[in-house]
Amino acid sequence: MKSYRIIIPLFILLFNLPISNSLPISNKTIYVDDENVNGPWDGSIEHPYRYIQQAIDNATSGDTIFVYSGIYYENIIVYKSVDLIGEDRNRVIIDGMRVTKDAVVNITAPDVTLRGFTIENGWCEDEKFWDASGIKIFSSNVKIKGNVISFNRLGVTVATGVTSLTISDNIFIDDGILLGCYVYNKRMTKEDFLHEISNNTVNGKPLYYYKNLYNSIIPKDAGQIILVNCRNVTIRGVNITHTDFSITIAFCSNCTIEKSTITRTDGELILFNSNNNTIQNNVISYTLHGICLDFNSRYNVVRYNDISNSWVGISALTSSNNNLIYRNKLHDNAAGVLLAPLIHYMKPYDNDISRNSIYSNNVGVQIQDGSFNNTIQRNNISKNKEGILLKHSDNNLIRYNYFNRNFPISAIFMNCTTNFWDHNYWNRARILPKIIFGYKTIDGIISPWINIDRYPLKYPPAIYRGNILYVGGRGEGNYSSIQSAISDASSGDTIFVYSGIYHENVTIDKELSLIGENADTTIIDGIGNDTVTILAENIKLSGFTITNATDEEDISTTGIRIVGSNNIISDNIIMDNTIGVFIRRATNITICNNRFYNNGIIISPYDWDENRHIP
Template sequence: MNFLSKKKNILYLIFIFLIISIILSNIATSIKLGEQKKLILDEFDADIIIPDDYLTINEGIKKAEPWDKIFVRSGVYKENIIIDKVGLEIFGENKQNTVIDGGKTEFDAIKIIASNVKIQGFTITNACNEKEELWDISGVKICSSNITIKGNIISYNKLGLSVITPVSNLTIADNNFIDDGILLGNYLVTYTININDFLHNITNNTVNGKPLYYYKNQKDLTVQNDAGQVILANCSNITIEDLYINNCDFSIILGYCLDCTIENSTIYDTNGELFLIKSDNNTIQNNIMINNLHGVCIDFGSSSNIIRYNTIKENNVGISILTTSHHNMVYGNEITDNVYGIYITGYKFRSQHNNTIFNNHVSDNYHGIVASKKSFNNNFMNNSIFKNNIGLRLNDESDGNIISNNLFKKNRLSATFNKCRNNIWYNNYWSRPRLLPKFVFGTRKIGNIGLPWINIDKNPMKRL
């Protein structure tokens, strides 16, 4: 009996000891965490603490002075933040638990319009909207120079981080992008661009757990094929091949690049495009591009590029040639089930010209081929244009184009033009063999209005 009693007492003492140990351990952990938080605050030397001093980050920014430091404690901050004071540093307590939620509104989660700003230690999410014209709503939108974005989780925004031209000297490092990425060279606010818009310090970022490869001023190399996103700046003779990229923004960006090759890759389900800007003599071939904003976009004065043998389907735009881009060749592509199959147009009526579109299969798109906004002297020939709502359309003073030897079959409307004066149509097949000339109906611009007009294919195909 005494033995059992002693055994119970020993077990009881062990139990009490364990309880005391757990309590002391929790106290020690709490003290350690408190010391760590204090250390963070001490190291950061914050001028303003959110929500201690002000409940919202926006209110803290409003009350801050230039070059102040703002510390943000863990929590969810449903705000659309505008940073308009020079030199602010905004530091989150913990990037997993300090969340800036853009709220799926029509505004960016963070928009930086002042220089020398630093953002670190946040999850930045939900800057998105389904309206088509709001395609560039961003988790972080940078509109000024000398900005640092470091150590954040940027996830589930329309665009993760976009950079409005002109800017220089950005540091984008140690960020994890999820369903997001980086867009450099967004010129649609200022309509200007230069090489410094692409030459930044971009290191150690990931997209969907895969490396974001950024190369500047490089030549003669092959990009590793485990990329989550690839950005080339002022590079030449780079090979990008065998990639499998999805659920990001702009999958591949070439800015001021020459003689590069992108091939044998699959790109799907992105909010952006394979994007060439101010880039020449590059080849894009044998790729598959499905369900993107654009499959391929050749933009802002890019010239002499080749786009061939790609399968491009279910995108908003299959292939776009934009804003003064010229002398590009598009051939041998399978372009199906897009809103626009091939779209040649410019912003601010800057002309894009002398591009050659031939031997493509363009079918089951809403618009098969469109040339708009002073797109001139382009050549459309030997294309199979089948089962589109509108096979080919010329708009807005797009003149001097040649449309020849194309097969128009089973389109709801084979071809038309709007506010155009002089294009050349000949030897096309118009749904059936024709002995007589084929009239193409549209409008001609006279003054500021479009009056009904006719173009004529004087020698349509008499047989296939």
């Protein structure tokens, strides 16, 4: 048994005052000590309770519960208005044992103080308990002060409807704060985010909480960022990791989040009821949702981001409408894009998903639960297990997309009435309409159903992917050579080349699009050697004159030498080379709408039986 102090500090005895004349109010102090294993237990200093929950169950509103140092393996519910005071926040530990389905500390009563604890291991391996937390708060006038909150799925989760909350002087380790959790009561107001939050750290870095901030730049040393009712605020160049919801933007407008890195978080970069914001040029990985537009977030632009290895790349959820999701790289996620309501009558609609590279996900684009009037256009949807999945959603437009090597399914729908498929490219040139298979449930019977893309494309649409690098022209920072731009590009980028004559030999060794301004005036001169060599997969080469791959001593010099598979050569002039195009050990090559002069195409004899599209 520990040695107990008989004199209790005056602030503990006087901290709680009666909150209602109609409730039984007490101001006594109840003690808890995990070393009192054998009892008796009456909460006195001589016979403290062994468990914190025992003390709460036997307390009266207005009491103080004083907890001595120790490890308390329990999940507690604070359903009375009490003060929970730990002896030392580093030595009084409430451990959820990683079996928590709700919270280690669940606060349902108002007027509660929690101070001086370590709250840890609020976690459950079952993914459906995504919001298992160290602390959950469902009531108002709560104070969370001077604690260590560590290694929970989420640190502190605050439900909507909570007001007058104070969170201060806490240390978060691999945790953070989620405000505005509306899944419990299905509503949200600005007051759900206006609290007193100060002097907290996340992994040793400041947790920045700002409300009513205008025309400012957030410091780069943030461990977590929460903006509420702000306008014209910029978040640039932050590096956030091992927290929960890395950046929360609530009831904000005209803010910018850019050039930041977010990785290994248990939440997402999330917007609540925020309009006309821009999220661009960020790298996000290993998160729940990379970027989430939620609860009436509208007219936002999400562009040029690289999001990978997350549950969802970009999502537009409950009544998040009229957003533009544009030129992002979304790869190696469970779903690249998700449109879905978390409240069944608040559907996302009128969102534009355009010119993104969506590849190597389980599902490329998933639209479900009544999401309607969304446009999915000019995206590169490749190498996903399912290219696009529609569930219980109608009047969406899917057009001018490039579906390539999605296996086993390019597109499927379930229980949809009317969606519109138009001018998509489906793995190869098609003369006849493309049938999209799905099913409908009619009177409880599942029946096969079809949609039809009546005018599928014969060759891939022009799609600019990833970030755009520029060669030639007069723009500041433009490259002077094509090869230097390729060297600096990332996989999935687009290189746009202005008109001019480029005397160089180009080697493309990464996935990208190389686009010339005009095939008649954008010329790559091979100066006697192979002009363009393609080693990588998923290359689009379009809009050039490829010429002068000639050498009297080498009869194999080639305008375009293709070694990598799944490449597209379109809308070029290929002229005056020893060999125009040479295909060696490469499959699924599309060569279309090109003009050949004084040269042609040679396919290696080893590859004669491989699939190609050469209309």
